[in-house]
Structure formats: C-alpha cells, structure tokens
Amino acid sequence: MLDQYSKILVTGGAGFIGSHLVDTLLSLGKKVVVLDSLATGSSEAVPSGATLAQVDVRDARQVTEAVKGIDLVFHVAANASGTVSINNPRLDFETNALGTFNVLEAALSGGVTRFVYVSSASVYGRPQRFPIDEEHPTKPFVPYGASKLTGELCCLSFWEAHNLPVVIGRPFCVYGPRENPQLALVEVARYLRWHLNRRPIQVIGDSDQKTRDFVPVSEIVQGLLLIAEKAEPGEIFNLGSGEEVSMRELIDIISSVTGWKAAVHEIRSITEDTYRLVADISKVKSLGYFPRVSLVEAVKQLAEELGKNPELPSGTTIFKKGQEAEK
Ligand SMILES: NC(=O)c1ccc[n+]([C@@H]2O[C@H](COP(=O)([O-])OP(=O)(O)OC[C@H]3O[C@@H](n4cnc5c(N)ncnc54)[C@H](O)[C@@H]3O)[C@@H](O)[C@H]2O)c1
Secondary structure, X not given: OOOOOOEEEEEOOOOHHHHHHHHHHHHOOOEEEEEXXXXXXXXXXXXXXXXXXXXXXXXXXXXXXXXXXXXXXXXXXXXXXXXXXXXXXXXXXXXXXXXXXXXXXXXXHHOOOEEEEEOOHHHHOOOOOOOEOOXXXXXXXXHHHHHHHHHHHHHHHHHHHHOOOEEEEEEOEEEOOOOOOOOOOOHHHHHHHHHHOOOOEEEEOXXXXXXXXXXXXXXXXXXXXXXXXXXXXXXXXXXXXOOOEEHHHHHHHHHHHHOOOOOEEEEOOOOOOOOOOOEOOHHHHOOOOOOOOOHHHHHHHHHHHHOOOOOOOOOOOOOOOOOXXXX
C-alpha cells in the first residue's frame, strides 16, 4: 500500500488520531516525519521510528522547512475542540484555517504529490437529512466547524488552481485508546471514564433523541490510507461507521460490557447538540472501506484498556460562550 510514496509527513502525529496513523504507516515500512507543536499531543505518543519536528503550523517558514523532501502529507494537526474554539476563536482559526493554508503552501512549493486533509463532520452543522452524504449542505454552528470548513475550501482551491492533488476525509465521532482525557471530546471515552470511576455519566441533552455515528480510530486510519491511495483529487469522503446510536444505547452497551448499571445525569438545559448524526459511508465503501469492529467489541476493549479508575475527563463541552456544562 502507498508504494509510490517513500517519505510521509503527518502533522498532528503526536495526538490521538495522528499517532495511530503513524503507527500504521511505520508498520507498512514508511519513513515518517511528525510535525507537531505538542499543543495537546505529547512526544511520548509519537511512535518510535518516526522523527518529530516540533513545529507550529502557524509558522509558515518552519512548516516549509519541515515539508522539504516529503511526497505525501496527512494534515491532521488542529485544534480539535469545539469548546476551545468558542473560548478562543482566534487560536482555533489561526491553527485550523491559517495552519492548513501554511501546510498547503509548503506542500505546493515542496513538490508534494498527495495531500490528505483530515476535516470533520462538524462542517455539516445540524443535519437536515439522514444519513448524511457528502453533498449535504455545510452550515457549521461553532467556530471549530467554520475553521475546519475553511481548511477544506483552501484545499479544494489549491487543487483547482494549482493542481495540488488533495483529498479530504470527514471523520465522525472517533474513539479509541490514547485519547487525551483533558480533551476527551467524544462520548464513548468520556462516558466510560465517568462510569469506570463509579460516577454518573453526564449526558448533554436528551439521551434518546441525541444520536451519533461512533467510529473506532483504527477505522479512521483504514479510511485515510484508502483515500490517500485511491481517491480522485478534489474528492471528499465521510469517515464513519454508518451506524446511528443514541446516547441511551451507548450507555446500555457500557452497562452491559462492564457488568454494572450506569448512573446517568442528563443536562437537559443544553439543547444545542440534541440532534441525530449518522454518516452515509457508501462513497468511501466504494474504495474498499468496510467497518471491521462493532461498537460493543470496541467499547469492551477500551474499558479494559482504561482499567478501574482512569483519569476523569476534565474538559467541559459548551456551545455558547459562558454556558455551564458538565461539572
Ligand atoms: N477526535 C475526533 O472525534 C475527531 C472527529 C472529527 C475530526 N477530527 C479531526 O482529527 C484531527 C485530529 O484530532 P484528534 O482528536 O487526534 O486531536 P488531538 O488534539 O489529539 O490531536 C491534534 C494534534 O495537533 C497538534 N497541534 C495542535 N495545534 C497545533 C499547531 N498549532 N501546530 C502543530 N500541531 C498542532 C496537537 O499537539 C495534537 O498532537 C483534527 O484535525 C480534528 O479536527 C477529530
């Protein structure tokens, strides 16, 4: 796989998704450079065998240096938190929008032959139809979604105007080992961490009405490699499981795999993200993608990895400045 590429750059390779991607690339025998400022990632997470360039994507000059000699770029680095994007929209915009522009410009001048941008399902905003295909309107409602969408538009314009062969993946709700508990954005790890500490699971919104498409990080890696290898430039792909799961169903799975009933505290006053979210993944399936792990199996594995008293999630989830969320 990826035989035509010898030297690969993974921005954000010290973070959750990026470090799993780097692991797989190394196992394929690739030379990998990780570009990461360690803003939320850590040097220990960078798999041994990869070279770390501690560079901030906002620094165009340093990014250009790091991209020299690279033929394939996976641009994963970002502020990945909606809450951070509300509290500090400039940091979010500069990292996600300007940072993506800097990496694109460096890729163009460095002669990169493939550019994979890790976007986000947040670009869709509140879904208007189900399942969500790639043609669904994009109408983000937090600054994070807007900055990720800006990154996409920069990518597409570099393809149209400069022939830089970009492809875009839009991950849905990713979970798995190594997610930073201080961010722990997605409900699976968040809920498990409270539950394993025998604390009530805090659900923002209505646990029956709120649904998500949860996807293990291993599947995201599979999808990113496939689009890097096979997608036509300028194409966009949803990366999800294609399965819609309500918060209630997730909590039931957590109760059954751990063997004790979860206590639940619903925060009903926050309604912004009580909506359905499920991906149509037929486009990426046409490249050969298939979901390999069930939610039940993956939750069981993650619960075992986290152990008895994992660190509690410390970040809160808000959708408006000043909103009170989980305690
Ligand atoms: N986790 C999810 O569920 C999810 C869902 C959809 C999309 N995504 C996207 O996937 C990507 C990775 O997210 P993640 O969950 O692994 O988050 P993460 O925070 O674990 O990883 C992000 C990495 O980017 C690095 N980084 C941040 N700012 C930087 C900067 N200015 N310069 C260089 N490096 C910087 C961080 O240090 C970190 O290593 C992001 O682009 C995010 O938008 C994540």
